[in-house]
Amino acid sequence: MNMRNQWPVLPIVAGLASGLLTGCGSETGDSGGTGSSVVLGMSDDVLATDPASGYDPGSWLLFDNVFQSLLSFPKGGTEPQPELAKQCTFTDTRAMVYQCELKDGLKFSNGDALTSADVKFSFDRMLKINDPAGPAIMFPMLGDVATPDAKTVVFHLKVPDATFPSKLASGAGSIVDHRQYDANGLRADHKAVGSGPYELDSFDDDQAVFSVNGNYKGTAKVKNSGVTLKFFHGDRTALKKALLDGSVDIAYRGLSASDIAGLDKQDDSKGVDVIEGSSAEVQHLVFNMKDPVAGKLGVRKAIAYLLDRDALIKNVYQGTATPLYSIIPAGIVGHNTAFFDTYGARPSRAKAAAALRADGVTGKAKLTLWSTPSRYGPATDEELKAIAGQLNASGLFDADVKSVAFDQYEKDIAAGKYGVYVKGWVPDYPDADNFTAPFFGKGNVLDNRYSNSTITGSLIPGTAAQSDRAATDKDFGRLQNIVAAELPVLPVWQAKQYAVARDGVYGLEYCLDASTVFRFWELSKS
DSSP: OTTOOOOOOSOOOOSSOSSSEEOOOOOOOBOSOOSOOEEEEESSOOOOSSTTTOOSHHHHHHHHHHOOOSEEOOTTOOSOEESSEEEEEEOSTTSOEEEEEEOTTOBOTTSOBOOHHHHHHHHHHHHHHOOTTSGGGGOTTEEEEEEEETTEEEEEESSOOTTHHHHHHSGGGOOOOTTTSOTTSOOOSSOOOOOSSEEEEEEOSSEEEEEEOTTOOSSOBOOSSEEEEEEOTTOHHHHHHHHHHTSOSEEESOOOHHHHHHHHHHHHHHTEEEEEEOOOOEEEEEEOTTSTTTTSHHHHHHHHHHOOHHHHHHHTSTTSEEEOOSSSOTTSTTOOOHHHHHHOSSOOHHHHHHHHHHTTOOSOEEEEEEEOHHHHOTTHHHHHHHHHHHHHHTTSEEEEEEEOOHHHHHHHHHTTOOSEEEEEEOOSSSSGGGGTHHHHSTTOTTOSOOOOHHIIIIIHHHHHTOSSGGGGHHHHHHHHHHHHHHOSEEEEEEEOEEEEEETTEEOGGGTOSTTOOOOGGGOEEO
């Protein structure tokens, strides 16, 4: 998800189904809404309420609860299931024609009927607007959307893509009411009309208020009478205070590692519980392959040999993440340990020095590591300073750290001004394709001037076309080995996912899994 800004309780169901059918789902939804309302505090902002624009974790949290997609990810699982659709299937053997049949009697929250026309409108609109801060980048394979009748939708793809169902199940697949949205422009009134479990009653800089959608028809069973989402705009101290004084029931996304560790040790006395779940969020160092220093393979290898992930996890993140040794994180089909196998887990000054000498680097390699904590978390500066300290302690580098605002950061990366910079990634959907194609495919999001013809010409299109996702292991392994050898990026850590709740709040274990869907409807309060 656009390097989307950032946990194991639930099992992860490995991969997509090997067949081409995305099964028939039962309509188990309960839109009654019982129990108390729940107040959720979050340090992330919601940057958009229009699904054609939002491509950040806060916005997708809103989309996942206010809008429906044709498919959805069940709690604890990574295989899409029918949601608006009664069933979906590839109708050809090449994974280029995908057809969905809608359920009967679908309505938006305002009572308007939801038909195939709304599905076509939503995708046509997203692609036409093509907002740079939106999810259209996820659908370069989509040719056209046909609607033979009011309940049938047919997607014609330009190239085979067996991961297309997972993309539909993500926030990017949100369906809007064609009567309520402009086909040519984004909605600017901070209102939203969807068919999900919740309605958006109000939205401003301080909070978003959600009530239960009585017209909802889907798989979710709502266990509360509404949710208020309070925004803390990166102020983790205020978020923690609000949790402890009871003005929010749950703190999600934004507490520091030290806060989480401290609350976990003292939760009995504080009246709060720390809930840990699985996550596929990752963070990498990215190298500009055209930079005069970082562009040297010997320099990149030396950094890989010197990076002490365990020390970072212990000292900076206090155990709230795990070391990452590949592009594809643990828990996702296709994961291997290419960087562990190539560079080891323990720092080696001797191997780093040899790598520099082999590339003709004499004296200390001078580097600046670039950071933007407003986007990738409050500990990012501290982390990069620790990495710079590791490099400098070897006597082989003269490294410093500079931190800038996110807007400037992105502009400078695009202009090629940075040699080494940090990027975080929260997946759009839990498949190895989403950790490879966006990074190394054509028009990749890293902007690091890296290209490999084997990856772009063979491995990415070949794995995308494979309907049996388990059968992609070999090719994804080869891709990861190439990246480890050529080092356009260096994986650093894989997150754990946390939320902290006051006593008497339940259901968070069903909100924290590799799908990245935070399910409001699972929350309840006694």
